[in-house]
Amino acid sequence: QQQVKQSPQSLIVQKGGISIINCAYENTAFDYFPWYQQFPGKGPALLIAIRPDVSEKKEGRFTISFNKSAKQFSLHIMDSQPGDSATYFCAARPNNAGNMLTFGGGTRLMVKP
Amino acid sequence: ETGVTQSPTHLIKTRGQQVTLRCSSQSGHNTVSWYQQALGQGPQFIFQYYREEENGRGNFPPRFSGLQFPNYSSELNVNALELDDSALYLCASSLLTSNYGYTFGSGTRLTVV
Numbered sequence: 001q002q003q004v005k006q007s008p009q010s011l012i013v014q015k016g017g018i019s020i021i022n023c024a025y026e027n028t029a030f031d032y033f034p035w036y037q038q039f040p041g042k043g044p045a046l047l048i049a050i051r052p053d054v055s056e057k058k059e060g061r062f063t064i065s066f067n068k069s070a071k072q073f074s075l076h077i078m079d080s081q082p083g084d085s086a087t088y089f090c091a092a093r094p095n096n097a098g099n100m101l102t103f104g105g106g107t108r109l110m111v112k113p
Numbered sequence: 114e115t116g117v118t119q120s121p122t123h124l125i126k127t128r129g130q131q132v133t134l135r136c137s138s139q140s141g142h143n144t145v146s147w148y149q150q151a152l153g154q155g156p157q158f159i160f161q162y163y164r165e166e167e168n169g170r171g172n173f174p175p176r177f178s179g180l181q182f183p184n185y186s187s188e189l190n191v192n193a194l195e196l197d198d199s200a201l202y203l204c205a206s207s208l209l210t211s212n213y214g215y216t217f218g219s220g221t222r223l224t225v226v
Binding site for chain 1: 203
């Protein structure tokens with residue numbers, strides 16, 4: 001019940017387009033949902049995060065949409081740029097598990113110039 | 114403010130050997146967690162240390178063990194290495210009750226041959 005499922009596994013978007021990555025979870029005890037960006041040879045870096053009491057959070061070109069009833073959340077990258085090309089991971093954290101994160105399998109995003 | 118630093122960056126070990134990986138937390142962080150990231154997959158939580166004690170563990174066998182020191186730095190020890198232990202090992206630090214998620218290091222790439 002700790003699984004977080006992420007799709008698609010890979011995504012190709014034209015420069016200026018919208019990149020959309022989806023995640024679904026099962027454990028209703030999750031109360032914190034971050035997205036991480038990882039470049040080759042680097043550790044994941046926190047991009048944006050949301051809690052289940054809000055349905056949307058926007059930071060610059062990045063927006064998280066959250067659907068608590070469906071147990072789904074998604075990352076939208078507006079005006080995608082070649083520099084956004086990276087692997088993106090959604091994650092979730094239970095409310096009584098300190099900082100233990102359960103990660104999705106990742107989405108490899110390529111933004112074509 | 115320094116980030117999370119890990120050493121070594123790369124390591125090759127033989128099956129059955131033991132390995133120790135090291136992590137220096139970001140300044141001011143009191144919690145350290147370790148993750149295993151197999152190639153092409155999302156990170157998997159190994160365990161977390163707070164105040165020098167393990168206070169959360171994922172689905173990893175006892176041959177994975179750790180330490181946290183008074184300066185909040187940490188070690189991950191893996192005994193009786195198996196080929197499947199080949200992965201990127203990530204250290205992450207935070208404040209236990211942080212709302213801002215982890216700061217990850219760049220990881221140690223372990224290859225078991």
